[in-house]
Amino acid sequence: MKVLVPVKRVIDYNVKVRVKADGSGVDLANVKMSMNPFDEIAVEEAIRMKEKGAVEEVIAVSIGVKQAQETLRTALAMGADRAILVVAADDVHQDIEPLAVAKILKAVAEAEGVGMVLCGKQAIDNDMNATGQMLAALLGWSQATFASKIEIEGEEAKVTREVDGGLQTIKVKMPAIVSVDLRLNEPRYASLPNIMKAKKKPLDEKTPADFGVDVTPRLSVVKTTEPEARKAGVMVGSVDELIAKLKDEAGVI
Amino acid sequence: MAVLLLGEVTDGTLNMDATAKAVTACKPLGDVTILCCGASCSDAAKEAATIEGVAKVLCAENAVYGHRLAEPVAALMVSLAGDYSHIAAPATTDAKNILPRVAALLDVMVLTDVSGIVDADTFERPIYAGNAIQTVKSGDKTKVFSIRTSAFDLAGTGGSASVESLDAAENPGLSEWIEDKVAESDRPDLTSAGIVVSGGRGVGSEENFAIVEKLADKLGAAVGASRAAVDSGYAPNDWQVGQTGKVVAPDLYIAIGISGAIQHLAGMKDSKIIVAINKDEEAPIFQVADYGLIADLFEAVPELESKL
Numbered sequence: 001m002k003v004l005v006p007v008k009r010v011i012d013y014n015v016k017v018r019v020k021a022d023g024s025g026v027d028l029a030n031v032k033m034s035m036n037p038f039d040e041i042a043v044e045e046a047i048r049m050k051e052k053g054a055v056e057e058v059i060a061v062s063i064g065v066k067q068a069q070e071t072l073r074t075a076l077a078m079g080a081d082r083a084i085l086v087v088a089a090d091d092v093h094q095d096i097e098p099l100a101v102a103k104i105l106k107a108v109a110e111a112e113g114v115g116m117v118l119c120g121k122q123a124i125d126n127d128m129n130a131t132g133q134m135l136a137a138l139l140g141w142s143q144a145t146f147a148s149k150i151e152i153e154g155e156e157a158k159v160t161r162e163v164d165g166g167l168q169t170i171k172v173k174m175p176a177i178v179s180v181d182l183r184l185n186e187p188r189y190a191s192l193p194n195i196m197k198a199k200k201k202p203l204d205e206k207t208p209a210d211f212g213v214d215v216t217p218r219l220s221v222v223k224t225t226e227p228e229a230r231k232a233g234v235m236v237g238s239v240d241e242l243i244a245k246l247k248d249e250a251g252v253i
Numbered sequence: 254m255a256v257l258l259l260g261e262v263t264d265g266t267l268n269m270d271a272t273a274k275a276v277t278a279c280k281p282l283g284d285v286t287i288l289c290c291g292a293s294c295s296d297a298a299k300e301a302a303t304i305e306g307v308a309k310v311l312c313a314e315n316a317v318y319g320h321r322l323a324e325p326v327a328a329l330m331v332s333l334a335g336d337y338s339h340i341a342a343p344a345t346t347d348a349k350n351i352l353p354r355v356a357a358l359l360d361v362m363v364l365t366d367v368s369g370i371v372d373a374d375t376f377e378r379p380i381y382a383g384n385a386i387q388t389v390k391s392g393d394k395t396k397v398f399s400i401r402t403s404a405f406d407l408a409g410t411g412g413s414a415s416v417e418s419l420d421a422a423e424n425p426g427l428s429e430w431i432e433d434k435v436a437e438s439d440r441p442d443l444t445s446a447g448i449v450v451s452g453g454r455g456v457g458s459e460e461n462f463a464i465v466e467k468l469a470d471k472l473g474a475a476v477g478a479s480r481a482a483v484d485s486g487y488a489p490n491d492w493q494v495g496q497t498g499k500v501v502a503p504d505l506y507i508a509i510g511i512s513g514a515i516q517h518l519a520g521m522k523d524s525k526i527i528v529a530i531n532k533d534e535e536a537p538i539f540q541v542a543d544y545g546l547i548a549d550l551f552e553a554v555p556e557l558e559s560k561l
């Protein structure tokens with residue numbers, strides 16, 4: 001079985017986000033970019049499946065700007081076998097919407113004949129949490145979102161999901177889309193020899209037109225603002241003072 | 254204009270808080286029809302009909318919707334979609350699972366975690382872990398969105414909408430429920446509690462988390478946790494507050510041994526009063542706290558608990 005792992009190039013999760021003065025979005029020029037942390041978990045899971053012999057090939061795919069090839073090289077250095085870059089934007093500030101991404105991924109999944117797509121549950125930039133579910137809909141495949149455990153059993157996969165009430169286990173028919181949550185695994189760091197080797201692994205470049213997909217956005221950004229900042233509070237010197245403040249000043253206990 | 258709102262029903266019970274807040278969000282958009290589905294959901298549907306401002310309740314009671322698996326519920330919603338300009342749901346894990354599937358089947362975009370509705374086409378939502386609020390205008394024929402319920406007030410009850418039974422839609426038969434592992438608790442629900450007491454990495458172990466829980470029980474509060482605490486196995490995943498966990502906005506939020514990573518702040522910074530107890534005076538949590546106490550939590554928290 002081949003597994004497809006979509007990876008997104010996003011602002012590094014440690015970077016302080018700044019809204020652009022013109023309100024069009026968040027400033028991404030000259031900012032450290034990394035692989036979306038949830039996608040790293042998906043890559044790791046796919047590689048572990050391959051190491052266990054349940055998967056023959058791991059294909060990483062990224063849709064976005066040309067610089068996303070760095071993100072794909074990271075996936076290759078972790079252990080993905082090959083990569084596909086779909087260049088869909090020139091400007092780093094242009095985000096391709098989940099619906100368009102799902103349409104491209106559908107075409108890739110069909111062209112490659114993959115048996116499973118493993119993706120991050122959300123990207124930490126737009127926090128949309130949508131691509132995997134949309135892809136499952138377009139392919140007419142089963143979906144198991146927010147996975148914290150995945151076991152492939154023949155033509156089915158047993159997936160434990162992190163849900164509001166705790167954990168839910170479901171069985172999905174293959175082929176399936178599984179979106180991964182934080183507790184699934186801890187992604188490895190790529191070793192230096194593997195980073196060198198990754199440079200020689202195949203990376204194909206495509207465009208949305210190659211798949212006949214129109215990436216024109218359905219949503220237009222009206223404005224982007226900073227959230228209201230909280231007023232600076234006070235430090236209290238003791239538990240007694242804290243209790244007094246909560247009772248008399250805030251009136252919350 | 255008309256709105257189809259997926260009521261939050263779990264095992265036959267309506268989550269009144271999430272559903273009634275979502276009604277408040279949707280009301281300005283047009284007549285609100287609530288869809289309740291489940292293996293048994295007639296009681297939930299009757300309860301939903303009492304929410305003020307609801308025009309109609311649809312009740313799809315069928316075993317196929319028992320665990321609200323994404324594929325059958327999405328198929329049901331798509332079969333009803335033609336009558337509505339807007340399709341919405343409170344942003345629970347169920348809705349996050351189902352709604353993008355509905356949107357893609359309708360060939361429209363989805364908007365998740367909507368925190369403000371400007372007009373019929375224009376919505377506000379947090380991005381980058383709440384570090385920015387984006388206002389977007391949708392050009393799609395049907396607007397599909399999930400609602401961040403902590404941003405909206407609870408609708409009243411006293412309404413008496415009609416309840417209509419629905420036949421089940423086609424079941425794609427792609428998935429099957431096996432089991433739920435739900436912790437039984439007498440504590441209030443995390444997302445609707447008036448007080449939340451949360452612990453972080455500083456708590457140090459699963460056993461030590463009892464200190465946090467004891468304080469919560471004294472206050473009649475829900476218990477939360479930071480991602481670090483959940484990842485370290487100190488607390489279960491359903492306690493996680495933050496960008497990828499639950500978003501809460503209680504009257505009082507007490508953060509114990511939590512440093513205050515932006516991913517955590519994303520889930521609690523709209524709380525009315527924030528208290529931080531941490532021994533590290535440099536912890537970023539103090540920048541958002543109304544009251545900060547620099548102290549060893551193992552001394553301060555039991556003291557606080559005993560003096561309340």
